[in-house]
Amino acid sequence: MTLTHHTETRRPLACIILAAGKGTRMKSDLPKVLHKVAGRSMVAHVVAAASLLAPEKIIAVIGPGMESVAAEVAPHATVVQENQRGTGDAVMAARALLEGFDGDVLVAYGDTPLVTAKTLGAMVQARREASDPAVVVLGMRPAVAGAYGRLILGAEGGLDAIVEYLDATEEQRAVTLCNAGLMAFDGARLFGLLDSIGSDNAKGEYYLTDAVAVARAAGHACRVVEAPADEVVGVNSRAELAEVELIMQRRLRAAAMAAGATLADPETVYFSHDTRLGRDVLVGQNVVFGLGVDVADRVEIKPFCHLEEVIVSPGAIIGPFARLRPGAEIGPDAHIGNFVEIKNARVHEGAKVNHLTYIGDATVGSKANIGAGTITCNYDGFFKSHTEIGAGAFIGSNSSLVAPVTIGDGAIIGAGSVVTRDVPAASLAVARGRQSIYEGWASSFRTRRAAEKAAKGKK
Structure with missing residues:
Protein backbone atom coordinates (compact mmCIF):
# COMPACT_ATOMS: atom_id res chain seq x y z
CA MET A 1 0.00 0.00 0.00
CA VAL A 232 7.06 8.17 18.93
CA VAL A 233 8.85 6.35 21.73
CA GLY A 234 12.60 6.47 21.14
CA VAL A 235 15.03 3.74 22.14
CA ASN A 236 18.24 4.49 24.03
CA SER A 237 18.57 1.43 26.28
CA ARG A 238 17.75 -2.26 26.41
CA ALA A 239 14.87 -1.52 28.77
CA GLU A 240 13.38 0.98 26.30
CA LEU A 241 13.84 -1.56 23.50
CA ALA A 242 11.77 -4.03 25.52
CA GLU A 243 9.07 -1.39 26.05
CA VAL A 244 8.92 -0.70 22.32
CA GLU A 245 8.72 -4.43 21.59
CA LEU A 246 5.76 -4.68 23.95
CA ILE A 247 3.95 -1.82 22.22
CA MET A 248 4.65 -3.32 18.79
CA GLN A 249 3.38 -6.74 19.88
CA ARG A 250 0.16 -5.22 21.16
CA ARG A 251 -0.26 -3.45 17.85
CA LEU A 252 0.34 -6.65 15.86
CA ARG A 253 -1.99 -8.69 18.07
CA ALA A 254 -4.75 -6.12 17.67
CA ALA A 255 -4.30 -6.12 13.89
CA ALA A 256 -4.45 -9.93 13.73
CA MET A 257 -7.65 -10.06 15.75
CA ALA A 258 -9.21 -7.22 13.76
CA ALA A 259 -8.50 -9.22 10.59
CA GLY A 260 -10.40 -12.26 11.87
CA ALA A 261 -7.95 -14.38 13.90
CA THR A 262 -8.67 -15.57 17.43
CA LEU A 263 -5.88 -15.42 19.98
CA ALA A 264 -6.75 -17.47 23.05
CA ASP A 265 -4.41 -15.43 25.26
CA PRO A 266 -3.12 -12.47 23.21
CA GLU A 267 -0.43 -11.39 25.68
CA THR A 268 1.38 -14.73 25.24
CA VAL A 269 1.43 -14.75 21.42
CA TYR A 270 4.45 -13.12 19.75
CA PHE A 271 4.46 -11.95 16.15
CA SER A 272 7.05 -10.85 13.64
CA HIS A 273 6.38 -7.71 11.66
CA ASP A 274 5.49 -9.75 8.54
CA THR A 275 3.32 -12.49 10.11
CA ARG A 276 0.20 -13.15 8.07
CA LEU A 277 -2.83 -14.89 9.56
CA GLY A 278 -5.99 -15.71 7.60
CA ARG A 279 -9.60 -15.59 8.71
CA ASP A 280 -10.83 -17.87 11.48
CA VAL A 281 -7.33 -18.86 12.49
CA LEU A 282 -7.21 -20.01 16.11
CA VAL A 283 -3.93 -19.44 17.95
CA GLY A 284 -3.39 -20.99 21.36
CA GLN A 285 -1.30 -19.73 24.23
CA ASN A 286 2.48 -19.22 24.05
CA VAL A 287 2.86 -19.36 20.29
CA VAL A 288 5.82 -17.61 18.64
CA PHE A 289 5.81 -16.54 15.00
CA GLY A 290 9.27 -15.95 13.58
CA LEU A 291 9.88 -14.20 10.29
CA GLY A 292 8.19 -15.26 7.09
CA VAL A 293 5.09 -17.09 8.37
CA ASP A 294 1.98 -17.21 6.19
CA VAL A 295 -1.03 -18.96 7.73
CA ALA A 296 -4.16 -19.49 5.64
CA ASP A 297 -7.80 -19.56 6.73
CA ARG A 298 -9.23 -21.94 9.34
CA VAL A 299 -5.89 -23.13 10.67
CA GLU A 300 -5.61 -24.10 14.34
CA ILE A 301 -2.27 -23.57 16.04
CA LYS A 302 -2.33 -25.14 19.46
CA PRO A 303 -0.30 -23.88 22.44
CA PHE A 304 3.51 -23.76 22.67
CA CYS A 305 4.36 -23.83 18.96
CA HIS A 306 7.19 -22.04 17.15
CA LEU A 307 6.94 -21.22 13.42
CA GLU A 308 9.51 -19.58 11.16
CA GLU A 309 9.55 -19.16 7.33
CA VAL A 310 6.56 -21.45 7.00
CA ILE A 311 3.48 -21.74 4.79
CA VAL A 312 0.42 -23.32 6.40
CA SER A 313 -2.54 -24.15 4.16
CA PRO A 314 -6.25 -23.94 5.04
CA GLY A 315 -7.66 -26.24 7.68
CA ALA A 316 -4.35 -27.55 9.00
CA ILE A 317 -3.89 -28.32 12.69
CA ILE A 318 -0.52 -27.55 14.27
CA GLY A 319 0.69 -28.60 17.72
CA PRO A 320 0.75 -28.44 20.61
CA PHE A 321 4.52 -28.15 21.09
CA ALA A 322 5.32 -28.26 17.37
CA ARG A 323 8.28 -26.57 15.73
CA LEU A 324 7.98 -25.61 12.06
CA ARG A 325 11.35 -24.51 10.71
CA PRO A 326 12.29 -22.66 7.51
CA GLY A 327 11.05 -24.26 4.33
CA ALA A 328 8.16 -26.16 5.89
CA GLU A 329 4.98 -26.22 3.80
CA ILE A 330 1.94 -27.71 5.47
CA GLY A 331 -0.88 -28.74 3.14
CA PRO A 332 -4.64 -28.40 3.58
CA ASP A 333 -6.12 -30.29 6.53
CA ALA A 334 -2.76 -31.79 7.48
CA HIS A 335 -2.04 -32.53 11.14
CA ILE A 336 1.31 -31.71 12.75
CA GLY A 337 1.20 -32.82 16.36
CA ASN A 338 2.99 -32.61 19.66
CA PHE A 339 6.78 -32.48 19.74
CA VAL A 340 7.04 -32.71 15.96
CA GLU A 341 9.69 -30.80 14.04
CA ILE A 342 9.34 -30.07 10.32
CA LYS A 343 12.19 -28.51 8.32
CA ASN A 344 12.42 -27.85 4.57
CA ALA A 345 9.66 -30.34 3.88
CA ARG A 346 6.26 -30.44 2.22
CA VAL A 347 3.47 -32.21 4.04
CA HIS A 348 0.62 -32.68 1.60
CA GLU A 349 -3.13 -32.56 2.09
CA GLY A 350 -4.58 -34.65 4.90
CA ALA A 351 -1.26 -36.17 5.98
CA LYS A 352 -0.67 -36.78 9.69
CA VAL A 353 2.60 -36.34 11.56
CA ASN A 354 1.28 -36.43 15.08
CA HIS A 355 3.88 -37.49 17.65
CA LEU A 356 7.54 -37.07 18.55
CA THR A 357 8.80 -36.98 14.97
CA TYR A 358 11.40 -35.19 12.85
CA ILE A 359 10.70 -34.66 9.13
CA GLY A 360 13.50 -32.81 7.36
CA ASP A 361 14.29 -32.39 3.65
CA ALA A 362 11.32 -34.52 2.73
CA THR A 363 7.98 -34.79 0.99
CA VAL A 364 5.06 -36.43 2.77
CA GLY A 365 2.31 -37.45 0.39
CA SER A 366 -1.37 -36.77 0.87
CA LYS A 367 -3.05 -38.79 3.62
CA ALA A 368 0.18 -40.46 4.63
CA ASN A 369 0.46 -41.36 8.31
CA ILE A 370 3.79 -40.95 10.09
CA GLY A 371 4.06 -42.94 13.33
CA ALA A 372 5.47 -41.67 16.60
CA GLY A 373 9.23 -41.46 16.89
CA THR A 374 9.89 -41.50 13.14
CA ILE A 375 12.84 -39.56 11.78
CA THR A 376 14.13 -38.81 8.32
CA CYS A 377 17.91 -39.25 8.50
CA ASN A 378 18.69 -36.44 6.06
CA TYR A 379 22.32 -35.54 6.86
CA ASP A 380 25.39 -37.74 6.45
CA GLY A 381 27.85 -35.24 7.87
CA PHE A 382 28.58 -33.74 4.45
CA PHE A 383 25.36 -33.49 2.42
CA LYS A 384 21.63 -33.39 3.00
CA SER A 385 19.47 -35.79 1.04
CA HIS A 386 15.77 -36.06 0.33
CA THR A 387 13.16 -38.50 1.59
CA GLU A 388 10.04 -39.09 -0.53
CA ILE A 389 7.03 -40.56 1.26
CA GLY A 390 4.18 -41.43 -1.07
CA ALA A 391 0.48 -40.73 -0.77
CA GLY A 392 -1.30 -42.97 1.69
CA ALA A 393 1.91 -44.50 3.03
CA PHE A 394 1.95 -45.72 6.63
CA ILE A 395 5.20 -45.36 8.53
CA GLY A 396 5.31 -47.44 11.72
CA SER A 397 6.44 -45.96 15.00
CA ASN A 398 10.14 -45.52 15.77
CA SER A 399 11.21 -45.87 12.15
CA SER A 400 14.33 -44.30 10.66
CA LEU A 401 14.21 -43.42 6.95
CA VAL A 402 17.80 -43.01 5.75
CA ALA A 403 17.91 -40.53 2.87
CA PRO A 404 18.02 -40.58 -0.05
CA VAL A 405 15.10 -42.97 -0.03
CA THR A 406 11.61 -43.22 -1.55
CA ILE A 407 8.61 -44.86 0.10
CA GLY A 408 6.03 -45.63 -2.55
CA ASP A 409 2.35 -44.78 -2.48
CA GLY A 410 0.40 -46.90 -0.01
CA ALA A 411 3.50 -48.68 1.32
CA ILE A 412 3.71 -49.78 4.96
CA ILE A 413 6.87 -49.60 7.04
CA GLY A 414 6.92 -51.92 10.05
CA ALA A 415 7.50 -50.29 13.42
CA GLY A 416 11.12 -49.98 14.47
CA SER A 417 12.51 -50.32 10.95
CA VAL A 418 15.65 -48.69 9.61
CA VAL A 419 14.91 -48.21 5.92
CA THR A 420 17.91 -47.71 3.64
CA ARG A 421 16.47 -48.79 0.27
CA ASP A 422 13.51 -47.63 -1.77
CA VAL A 423 10.20 -49.33 -0.94
CA PRO A 424 7.83 -49.97 -3.87
CA ALA A 425 4.22 -48.81 -3.76
CA ALA A 426 1.77 -50.98 -1.79
CA SER A 427 4.63 -52.99 -0.26
CA LEU A 428 5.48 -53.92 3.33
CA ALA A 429 9.02 -53.22 4.47
CA VAL A 430 10.37 -54.53 7.77
CA ALA A 431 13.99 -53.87 8.63
CA ARG A 432 14.81 -54.94 12.19
CA GLY A 433 16.49 -57.82 13.97
CA ARG A 434 14.55 -61.05 14.57
CA GLN A 435 13.03 -61.26 18.05
CA SER A 436 14.41 -63.98 20.33
CA ILE A 437 12.75 -65.22 23.56
CA TYR A 438 14.58 -67.00 26.39
CA GLU A 439 12.03 -68.31 28.86
CA GLY A 440 12.95 -67.96 32.55
CA TRP A 441 16.01 -65.84 31.82
CA ALA A 442 14.67 -62.75 33.58
CA SER A 443 14.00 -64.59 36.85
CA SER A 444 17.42 -66.22 36.97
CA PHE A 445 19.04 -62.89 36.11
CA ARG A 446 17.35 -61.12 39.00
CA THR A 447 18.21 -63.92 41.46
CA ARG A 448 21.85 -63.93 40.44
CA ARG A 449 22.26 -60.15 40.56
CA ALA A 450 20.50 -59.88 43.93
CA ALA A 451 22.90 -62.44 45.39
CA GLU A 452 25.88 -60.53 44.00
CA LYS A 453 24.65 -57.30 45.53
CA ALA A 454 24.07 -58.92 48.91
CA ALA A 455 27.56 -60.40 48.89
CA LYS A 456 29.10 -57.01 48.24
CA GLY A 457 27.15 -55.53 51.11
CA LYS A 458 28.69 -57.98 53.63
CA LYS A 459 32.23 -56.90 52.81
Missing part, protein backbone atom coordinates in the same frame (compact mmCIF):
# COMPACT_ATOMS: atom_id res chain seq x y z
CA THR A 2 1.27 3.45 -0.91
CA LEU A 3 -0.20 6.55 0.69
CA THR A 4 -1.07 9.42 -1.62
CA HIS A 5 -1.57 13.09 -0.87
CA HIS A 6 -4.57 15.14 -1.89
CA THR A 7 -2.84 17.77 -3.96
CA GLU A 8 -3.50 18.70 -7.57
CA THR A 9 0.15 18.32 -8.43
CA ARG A 10 2.12 15.98 -6.24
CA ARG A 11 5.16 17.74 -4.82
CA PRO A 12 8.37 15.74 -4.62
CA LEU A 13 9.16 14.31 -1.21
CA ALA A 14 12.45 13.29 0.39
CA CYS A 15 12.96 11.64 3.74
CA ILE A 16 16.08 12.00 5.87
CA ILE A 17 16.47 9.36 8.58
CA LEU A 18 18.91 10.26 11.33
CA ALA A 19 20.73 7.06 12.31
CA ALA A 20 24.20 8.16 13.39
CA GLY A 21 23.76 7.69 17.14
CA LYS A 22 26.16 5.25 18.77
CA GLY A 23 23.68 4.15 21.40
CA THR A 24 26.25 3.80 24.17
CA ARG A 25 23.53 3.09 26.73
CA MET A 26 22.65 -0.06 24.79
CA LYS A 27 26.07 -1.47 25.74
CA SER A 28 26.26 -3.32 22.45
CA ASP A 29 28.69 -3.80 19.57
CA LEU A 30 25.69 -3.55 17.25
CA PRO A 31 24.70 -0.03 16.14
CA LYS A 32 21.62 1.03 18.06
CA VAL A 33 19.31 1.34 15.06
CA LEU A 34 20.04 -2.26 14.02
CA HIS A 35 18.52 -3.73 17.16
CA LYS A 36 15.31 -5.50 16.21
CA VAL A 37 11.68 -5.01 17.05
CA ALA A 38 9.31 -7.77 15.92
CA GLY A 39 12.10 -9.29 13.87
CA ARG A 40 13.01 -6.15 11.92
CA SER A 41 15.69 -3.57 12.70
CA MET A 42 14.47 -0.27 14.08
CA VAL A 43 15.82 1.70 11.13
CA ALA A 44 14.17 -0.71 8.69
CA HIS A 45 10.82 -0.07 10.39
CA VAL A 46 11.27 3.66 9.77
CA VAL A 47 12.36 3.10 6.17
CA ALA A 48 9.28 0.91 5.60
CA ALA A 49 6.94 3.56 6.99
CA ALA A 50 8.55 6.32 4.92
CA SER A 51 8.47 4.15 1.79
CA LEU A 52 4.67 4.03 1.92
CA LEU A 53 4.69 7.75 1.11
CA ALA A 54 6.52 6.97 -2.16
CA PRO A 55 9.29 9.55 -1.64
CA GLU A 56 11.70 10.33 -4.45
CA LYS A 57 14.61 9.94 -2.03
CA ILE A 58 15.28 8.28 1.29
CA ILE A 59 18.61 9.28 2.83
CA ALA A 60 20.02 7.76 6.01
CA VAL A 61 22.54 9.81 7.96
CA ILE A 62 25.00 7.46 9.64
CA GLY A 63 28.14 7.77 11.72
CA PRO A 64 31.69 6.79 10.73
CA GLY A 65 32.24 3.05 10.57
CA MET A 66 28.54 2.24 10.30
CA GLU A 67 28.76 0.24 7.07
CA SER A 68 26.33 -2.29 8.54
CA VAL A 69 23.65 0.41 8.82
CA ALA A 70 24.31 1.48 5.22
CA ALA A 71 23.83 -2.13 4.14
CA GLU A 72 20.60 -2.35 6.11
CA VAL A 73 18.99 0.66 4.41
CA ALA A 74 20.30 -0.16 0.91
CA PRO A 75 19.47 0.52 -1.87
CA HIS A 76 18.62 3.89 -0.30
CA ALA A 77 21.38 6.46 -0.04
CA THR A 78 23.52 7.07 3.03
CA VAL A 79 25.75 9.97 4.08
CA VAL A 80 28.22 10.08 6.93
CA GLN A 81 27.96 12.70 9.67
CA GLU A 82 31.65 12.96 10.39
CA ASN A 83 31.76 15.13 13.53
CA GLN A 84 28.27 14.53 14.96
CA ARG A 85 27.57 18.03 16.22
CA GLY A 86 23.85 17.67 16.83
CA THR A 87 20.68 16.98 14.89
CA GLY A 88 20.92 20.13 12.79
CA ASP A 89 24.41 19.14 11.72
CA ALA A 90 23.11 15.66 10.88
CA VAL A 91 20.53 17.04 8.46
CA MET A 92 23.17 19.33 6.95
CA ALA A 93 25.21 16.21 6.13
CA ALA A 94 22.54 15.32 3.55
CA ARG A 95 22.77 18.69 1.82
CA ALA A 96 24.78 17.52 -1.18
CA LEU A 97 22.24 14.81 -1.97
CA LEU A 98 19.39 17.33 -1.93
CA GLU A 99 21.04 19.99 -4.07
CA GLY A 100 18.35 21.59 -6.21
CA PHE A 101 15.59 19.47 -4.66
CA ASP A 102 12.28 21.29 -5.07
CA GLY A 103 9.91 19.55 -2.71
CA ASP A 104 9.28 18.71 0.92
CA VAL A 105 11.74 17.07 3.28
CA LEU A 106 10.66 14.84 6.12
CA VAL A 107 13.13 14.25 8.97
CA ALA A 108 12.66 11.08 11.02
CA TYR A 109 14.76 9.12 13.49
CA GLY A 110 16.12 5.61 13.09
CA ASP A 111 15.41 4.77 16.75
CA THR A 112 11.64 5.48 16.67
CA PRO A 113 10.39 2.26 15.03
CA LEU A 114 6.75 2.68 16.04
CA VAL A 115 6.04 5.73 13.90
CA THR A 116 3.45 4.99 11.21
CA ALA A 117 3.12 6.03 7.60
CA LYS A 118 -0.21 7.64 8.53
CA THR A 119 1.51 10.02 10.93
CA LEU A 120 4.34 10.79 8.51
CA GLY A 121 1.78 11.45 5.80
CA ALA A 122 -0.15 13.81 8.07
CA MET A 123 3.01 15.84 8.62
CA VAL A 124 3.65 16.11 4.88
CA GLN A 125 0.04 17.07 4.25
CA ALA A 126 0.25 19.81 6.91
CA ARG A 127 3.41 21.14 5.26
CA ARG A 128 1.48 21.54 2.01
CA GLU A 129 -1.47 23.42 3.44
CA ALA A 130 -2.40 26.91 2.29
CA SER A 131 -0.59 28.58 5.21
CA ASP A 132 2.65 27.26 3.65
CA PRO A 133 4.49 26.52 6.92
CA ALA A 134 8.26 26.39 6.63
CA VAL A 135 8.41 23.79 9.41
CA VAL A 136 5.96 21.20 10.71
CA VAL A 137 6.78 19.61 14.07
CA LEU A 138 5.34 16.37 15.39
CA GLY A 139 3.84 16.79 18.84
CA MET A 140 2.60 14.39 21.49
CA ARG A 141 0.91 14.48 24.87
CA PRO A 142 2.65 11.91 27.09
CA ALA A 143 1.11 10.89 30.41
CA VAL A 144 4.08 12.54 32.13
CA ALA A 145 5.49 15.49 30.21
CA GLY A 146 8.66 15.50 32.30
CA ALA A 147 11.70 17.08 30.65
CA TYR A 148 10.35 17.10 27.09
CA GLY A 149 10.51 20.35 25.17
CA ARG A 150 7.16 22.15 25.11
CA LEU A 151 5.40 23.26 21.93
CA ILE A 152 4.01 26.76 22.40
CA LEU A 153 1.10 27.55 20.11
CA GLY A 154 -0.05 30.98 18.95
CA ALA A 155 -3.53 32.42 19.13
CA GLU A 156 -4.43 30.97 15.72
CA GLY A 157 -3.06 27.52 16.48
CA GLY A 158 0.27 27.83 14.70
CA LEU A 159 3.53 26.89 16.36
CA ASP A 160 5.25 29.90 17.90
CA ALA A 161 8.18 28.22 19.64
CA ILE A 162 9.79 25.08 20.99
CA VAL A 163 10.92 25.76 24.55
CA GLU A 164 13.28 23.31 26.20
CA TYR A 165 12.23 22.28 29.68
CA LEU A 166 15.22 23.85 31.43
CA ASP A 167 14.50 27.17 29.72
CA ALA A 168 10.73 27.08 30.26
CA THR A 169 8.74 29.17 32.70
CA GLU A 170 6.35 27.51 35.13
CA GLU A 171 3.50 28.48 32.83
CA GLN A 172 5.23 26.90 29.84
CA ARG A 173 6.06 23.76 31.80
CA ALA A 174 2.36 23.34 32.44
CA VAL A 175 1.82 22.90 28.68
CA THR A 176 1.05 19.25 27.88
CA LEU A 177 1.92 19.38 24.17
CA CYS A 178 5.49 18.15 23.84
CA ASN A 179 8.06 17.89 21.08
CA ALA A 180 8.31 14.40 19.57
CA GLY A 181 11.32 15.32 17.43
CA LEU A 182 10.16 14.48 13.90
CA MET A 183 9.88 17.44 11.51
CA ALA A 184 8.82 18.28 7.96
CA PHE A 185 10.30 21.17 5.98
CA ASP A 186 9.80 23.05 2.79
CA GLY A 187 12.90 21.85 0.98
CA ALA A 188 13.45 25.26 -0.67
CA ARG A 189 13.85 26.89 2.75
CA LEU A 190 15.38 24.01 4.73
CA PHE A 191 19.09 24.69 4.36
CA GLY A 192 18.68 28.44 4.60
CA LEU A 193 17.08 27.88 8.00
CA LEU A 194 19.82 25.50 9.06
CA ASP A 195 22.53 27.92 7.97
CA SER A 196 21.14 30.40 10.50
CA ILE A 197 21.17 27.97 13.44
CA GLY A 198 23.88 28.68 15.97
CA SER A 199 25.71 26.44 18.41
CA ASP A 200 25.73 28.76 21.40
CA ASN A 201 24.63 26.16 23.92
CA ALA A 202 26.12 23.93 26.61
CA LYS A 203 27.07 21.19 24.17
CA GLY A 204 28.16 23.44 21.35
CA GLU A 205 25.85 21.59 18.98
CA TYR A 206 23.44 22.57 16.21
CA TYR A 207 19.91 21.63 17.24
CA LEU A 208 17.34 20.97 14.53
CA THR A 209 14.60 22.28 16.79
CA ASP A 210 16.16 25.76 16.57
CA ALA A 211 14.89 25.88 12.98
CA VAL A 212 11.49 26.84 14.37
CA ALA A 213 12.87 29.97 16.05
CA VAL A 214 14.77 30.91 12.90
CA ALA A 215 11.67 30.40 10.74
CA ARG A 216 9.44 32.43 13.04
CA ALA A 217 12.00 35.25 13.21
CA ALA A 218 11.94 35.35 9.42
CA GLY A 219 8.13 35.63 9.42
CA HIS A 220 7.41 32.06 8.27
CA ALA A 221 4.51 30.08 9.66
CA CYS A 222 5.14 26.82 11.57
CA ARG A 223 2.66 24.05 12.37
CA VAL A 224 2.17 21.12 14.73
CA VAL A 225 0.75 17.69 13.96
CA GLU A 226 -0.09 15.50 16.95
CA ALA A 227 0.54 11.75 17.25
CA PRO A 228 -0.12 9.27 20.07
CA ALA A 229 2.75 9.33 22.54
CA ASP A 230 3.39 5.59 22.23
CA GLU A 231 3.99 5.99 18.50
